Amino acid sequence: MPFAQRLGAEFTRYSKEEVGARLEWAPGLCTSGDILHGGAVMSLADSTGAVCAFLNLPEGASGTTTVESKTNFLHGVRKGFVEAVSRPLHIGRTVIVVETDVRDEGDRLVARVVQTQLVLRS
Numbered sequence: 001m002p003f004a005q006r007l008g009a010e011f012t013r014y015s016k017e018e019v020g021a022r023l024e025w026a027p028g029l030c031t032s033g034d035i036l037h038g039g040a041v042m043s044l045a046d047s048t049g050a051v052c053a054f055l056n057l058p059e060g061a062s063g064t065t066t067v068e069s070k071t072n073f074l075h076g077v078r079k080g081f082v083e084a085v086s087r088p089l090h091i092g093r094t095v096i097v098v099e100t101d102v103r104d105e106g107d108r109l110v111a112r113v114v115q116t117q118l119v120l121r122s
Contacts, residue, residue, distance in 0.1 A: 005049040007040065011051070019052040019086045025079050036077040038111075041102055043064050044084045045071070045113040049098040050087040053117035064117035067095075071113045080105035094119050112122070 004011075004021070008029070013020040019045060023029075029040040046066060053064040080100050090097040096115050102111040 001047055001051070003075075007043055007047075009044050011048075011115055014051065014055065016055045017087065019048045019055065020083060021042070021048045021051075022081050022083045024081045025077055033076075034078050037084065038073055041073070041077075041082060041111050042071050042113065044071070044082065045069075045086070045100040045102055047096065047113065048084040048086040048114065049100050049113065049115045050101075051091070052088055052098045053096040056088050056091045056096055058091070058119060060121060061119045062122040063120045064096060065120060067116050067118045069113060069115040071111055073111050075104065075108055075110050077104050077110055082110055089114070092119070 009021045009023050011021045023044045031037045084102045086098050086100040089099050097116050100113040
């Protein structure tokens with residue numbers, strides 16, 4: 001994923017059941033107060049969720065695209081890293097729903113994201 005690579009995300013595990021990726025805190029990814037920007041957190045979660053959905057595509061599907069994403073931000077991150085872990089909640093013929101937890105280096109929940117991925121067919 002070119003965007004995830006540009007963001008600096010490093011994927012740590014891939015399976016149909018769970019996809020994980022890590023993003024290091026960096027000044028260029030922050031908002032005021034040196035807090036990791038919510039857009040960076042959401043981008044990490046969207047990327048891991050998309051990979052999770054892709055790994056669970058039904059037969060005959062060519063890919064997915066995010067059609068809905070809801071994020072609850074629970075804590076700011078001022079150092080270290082965040083890790084996103086995505087798991088499928090629903091695997092259907094037309095949509096795949098994925099839940100992603102984003103945690104900081106102290107295992108504190110930073111955000112929870114639920115996204116719906118539309119299944120694409122060629």
